Amino acid sequence: MKEWFLLYCKRSEQERAVLNLDRQGVECYYPQVLINKLVRGKRIEVEEPLFPSYMFVYFDPEEISYTTIRSTRGVADFIRQGRMPQPIRAELLYGLMLNENTQEQQSKLSTLPQPGDKLVLEKGQYKGIEAIYHEPDGEKRSFMLINLLGKEVKVSVDNSEIVKK
Incomplete structure (x- = not known):
């Protein structure tokens, strides 16, 4: 049965990994944003x-082995909990896909709030919650992703879901 997993790729080699995984019949997804x-x-x-350096892959471990994926050029390893790669909840990933920036939303990235700005979330399951904007940096967003998958505490929301207070 196909499941989503999170891969760690070698620095700046996500495109290479996508090409090589695609040849093996593995579906890849890594959201991108326009930044000024x-x-x-x-x-x-x-x-x-x-x-940056993280990519979601969708495959059946009974058809394609973890070792084959891990040995693909551009891939460093799976994100694991213990010995085995842990599947990612599909709802989390599909939520990312649904909220992926459209051209209209991408233009809003140039007017990102500053770290420490107080915001109110306008949409989604956290609607009405006050938040403090934390991080525009891609590397730190990656750390927040890992925390989200492990603890489900920190959340990344689309810019259209926030209002400056």
Whole structure:
């Protein structure tokens, strides 16, 4: 039975991993966002992974072994709890897919709140909850993803779900 798993990829090799996993019949997903960055003194929009070095894969472990996936070029290893890779709840992943930034939402990324700003969530299961904006950095978003999967405490919400207080 097919399930979703989380992979850790070698630094900046997600594209390579996707190509090689795709050839093996493994479905891959890693959300990307447009970010305004200062490059060589000019502000440009750059597309970057929402969770750098992490990718979700969908496959049947009885058809394709964990070792085959782990040995794929660009892949470092599975995120595990104990010895075996742990499946990811599909609802969590489909929620990410549904909230993936559209072009309209991506333009809002240039007006992100500053860390420490108080916000109120407008949509989703956390509607009406006051929150404090914490992190725009991709590497730290990845740590928050791992905490979310392990503890289910920290949440990442779409920018359209928040209002500055």
